[in-house]
Amino acid sequence: MAWDILALDFGRGRDTSAGRARPARIVLLALVVALLPLRATAFPLGGDQTVLPAGTEFSEEALARPRELFHSEAMGGRKSYLVNLGDLAFNSPSILGGKARQAEMSCGTCHVNGASNPKLFVPGASSRPGTFDTTSLIFNARTFNSILDPVRIPSLRGARYLAPYGHDGRITSLRDFVYNVIVNEFSGPKPSDQVLDGLVAYINDIDFLPNPKLAPGGRLGTQASVEERRGEQLFFKPFPKQAELSCAGCHGPAGTFNDQFRHDVGSGGLVKTPTLLNANFNAPYFHDGRYDSYEQVVEHFDRVFDLDLSAQDTQDLVAYLNAVGDGERPFDKDGVVLRMKEVLELSSVLEVAIAAADTTVVSLAVTGVGAELRELTEHIPDIRNMTVGGKDERLAARAILKDLVLTLRRIDLEVAAGHIDEAMAEYRKFAQLVNFDVPVALKKAEPWSLFNSNVHQSHYTALGRMLPVTSRQSQ
DSSP: OOOOHHHHHHOOSOOOGGGOOOOBOOOOOHHHHHHSOOSOOOOOBOGGGSSSOTTOBOOOOOSEEEOOOBHHHHTTOOOOHHHHHHHHHHTOGGGSOHHHHHTTOOHHHHSGGGSOOTTOBOBTTBSSTTEEOTTOTTTOGGGOOSSOOOEEOOOOTTGGGSOSBSTTOOBOOHHHHHHHIIIIISOOOOOOHHHHHHHHHHHHTBOOOOOTTBOGGGOBOTTOOHHHHHHHHHHHSOBTTBTTOOHHHHSOTTTTSOOSOEEEOSSSSEEEOOOOTTGGGSOSBSTTOOBSSHHHHHHHHHHHTTOOOOHHHHHHHHHHHHHHTOOOOOEEEOSHHHHHHHHHHHHTHHHHHHHTTOHHHHHHHHHHHHHHHHHHHHTSOOOTTSSOSOHHHHHHHHHHHHHHHHHHHHHHHHHHTTOHHHHHHHHHHHHHIIIIIHHHHHHHHGGGSTTSHHHHHHHHHHHHHHSOHHHHHHO
């Protein structure tokens, strides 16, 4: 039972390119493969096999992912070079350092497609899924504070409206915040000004999800229920024992349901007021993720501020929060069409970077897009004597993906050598393949890939049986 050269070339490490958390890979012994009832041969492994602690969970198995809504596209335009560059950097482990880079983590590991990641859990750096300690010894010994104090992983939707940044609002500039995350929290090298500009442009371009339940000014629309309207009245009502305070005083509907200030709400010091927009999708709640539901949040405020809420009041406020926090949340089914769209967008930065002889951006693009292509290849099984159909289609798809990766490497070498015309010729060859030949080959192989829900299910079912008991229990 032999692996061909593609298995060795494409089966390395954990890739989080293009905002998608990817599983770690190793080349498994043929005997192990033969004993597993799998029809697919890309085996994602848990934290026991990575540089991160046993039980690490990145939520890697989903076949549907939240779609990013970009402001530039919503306004009828298209994403700029800087936004695509930022997207590339955001999902590239190479901008981080230390254990994060070794584990092939990226910004997109925690913020999947610009949203949050409520399932992410790293023992020693998380108190519960969806939380993460940015001062953990695991990622940067210089900022380790000897305390397990994880914070909730926030969504980045609408971030351009949500300054200051950080759960405690200590950083006023998004650019400074991004720099701090890369260099101080994750031990990364100082990013170039262009990469920083791209990251800021990318994050600023991510829109809130539209919420048809809200009218202009943030008030409930005409379709609101009686319960939701009673909750809205309570939301504006002054607190019984502190008349200068109200829920709406900090979460003003006229803006983005946050006042951009810090307050002590009885949860452990001053924390930044979070937005309530799209909050239905951003659990767990509070800066440290201590609460699972709006009911628990309302009960906290009732207890701390002596609101004397009745059971009906609590129910009404929860109904209102659900209405405000809702949104039209589109998902994309993972598959070759989506993956190739991402490859096309991310690789588009090469045309500008090659012409400018920008070796830094070219290398970033080659690394990031190459990782995405390797991950795509791992979704197409390659062991030839297993009972997996479509052998010819699978081999053809893997071969053409390998050609793409090799073309990217040639681009990198040509630019590094100052051969700009030759590099541009290779890029045009790459773009031609991505636009025409590759999608056709991949669609033919897709029925026998991990994008097939039946293959996908059997793959992860068998993986669960293969992982050590301690790892499964921690997930």
